[in-house]
Amino acid sequence: MKKSRISNIDQGAIMKLNKILKNTLLIVFACFALSACATSKKTTGQMQGDVYTGTDTVEYLASGVPDRVFFATNESVLTTASRETLRKQAAYLRKNSKITIVLEGHADERGTREYNLALGERRANAAKDYLMTYGISSDRISVLSYGKERPVDSGSNPLAWSKNRRSVTVKAN
């Protein structure tokens, strides 16, 4: 492309131009790398990989018992933090044996509607399975997938999407 555009300029000029271009590119690249570092530092408080780790949207079932866990894109695997949250929920539910819950599974807006319904169901069930291994009977848990229909953050950016990939534990009674 470069050649066809400046085919009339002599070879020496092209060489020079190339050098200048290379240097500028290097500088630009360095700037970019630095700023990238800066931004990733900024967001480590909110995201790890693409899993949300912040608390903006989190509500609490009881003091110290967060109501939701977050997932990576297209994933339904529970992170270490998610498992910790769910263990707190299980402990709380064991103490309050009359409470029944709905696990609401959600996906972000970057996927087809039907697949996201299935994905939300899979995420909520990942949470359900984990609660069950901590002694919560399956008849106290129902599962409801909303797919991408009920985002908590309406933004169209990676941070908003990370908040929306979630399973929320809601008291049903």
Added chain:
Amino acid sequence: MKILIKIIFFLIIIPSKSFGLIEIDITRGNLNPLPIAVSPLSIDENSRQNFEKILKKKDIGEEISKIIEVNLKTSGLFNPLNKDAFLQAPDIANLKPRFEDWNLIKAQALITGKVSYIDEKLRVEFRLWDVLAGKEMVALAFTTVPTNWRRVGHIITDKVYQRLTGEKGYFDTRIIYVAEEGPKTKRIKKLAIMDQDGANNKFLTLGNELVLTPRFNPTSQMVTYLSYFRNLPRVYLLDIETGMQEVVGDFPGMTFAPRFSPNGKKIIMSFAKDGNSEIYTMDLENRIVEKITNHPSIDTSPSFSPDGKFICFNSDRSGYQQIYVMKSDGSNVKRISFGKGLYGTPVWSPRGDLIAFTKLHKGKFYIGVMRTDGSGERLLTENFYQEAPSWSPNGRVLIFYRETKTDDKGEGFSAKLWSIDLTGYNERMVKTPTDASDPSWSSLLSN
């Protein structure tokens, strides 16, 4: 909710000689739309007054010709010429066009016609003329109730389209879709139905519960869709004419992604339980349920081939969303999508030769088509977000929905219906009164 489908059309004159002169090739992007003159349908004063009283339209002949004009233009294959340049009066043109006059304004085809009021009915006759050859190509007449006047315009367009392209049209059809309102986090969704050109929009549900993915049955009288009634996401059936609704996917878990089988006797859908979505069919007559897939991955978005022998569907059994084809009994599962990116929403063309899909690659969404063995992938349109293609009944046009980005102030979000030709040309927004998604195209309402 009562919708008029009951009409009787009397074909009085049978299409005249069929040695075609003008022809339009619709297999390629049409960059030179055919210049066509749509002469206003002539009307006598007595009929005009009667229709004005009944329909509140000053000149129903002109209104019908406007519908034909808009249809033809929207198809991208025709270029309706400006009426101001027409030299011949509508009534005389319908008797015998002066072809030199129409030739002068570069019209290659001409539509003329006549509207009359007979026994409280609307009678419309029309003719399609080949201007260069100086010959009549089609002559037809219809009699129907006056309130069907829009449909008459669509049916005439279908006849013109069929005569000039050799394939059936798609104008006398309707679109069912989900009308959307309100903020993204609390979106209100209703089922809505409208004519293919956006007229006669009606809401079929009130918006009290979330509804998604409506799809027509082959006769376009029934719709299957997903409703969150009482917070139980289940597949429902709706009779458009009577407004009767019933659950069909009342399984112990979520049922979703419904579609009819080509003969309308079964519904195919996904059933999700314990983190696993499988594909099932239900016979609507005897309610017998059959499990079609059996795999611990997500299996969803099933769609039958028009002969009913195969099913394409979406599965992440390879690790990511891809498109698969299997026999309708669930055997012989084969992955057919192998390009870069993720693939979803496969839907079999009514012609049987292609599968339309949504593709996600490097943060962009595409609507595309591939052959049923996965070869010949073609991407028709790229955007920030779009999905859920649905075929026109002749398999030449796709309708889908597109969403725009929400900016940093939380504004700018919209969801709209769009259509595009199979050739990738003629991309158009389909106007709806509210935001819209999940369109499904009906079959031709009359034949």
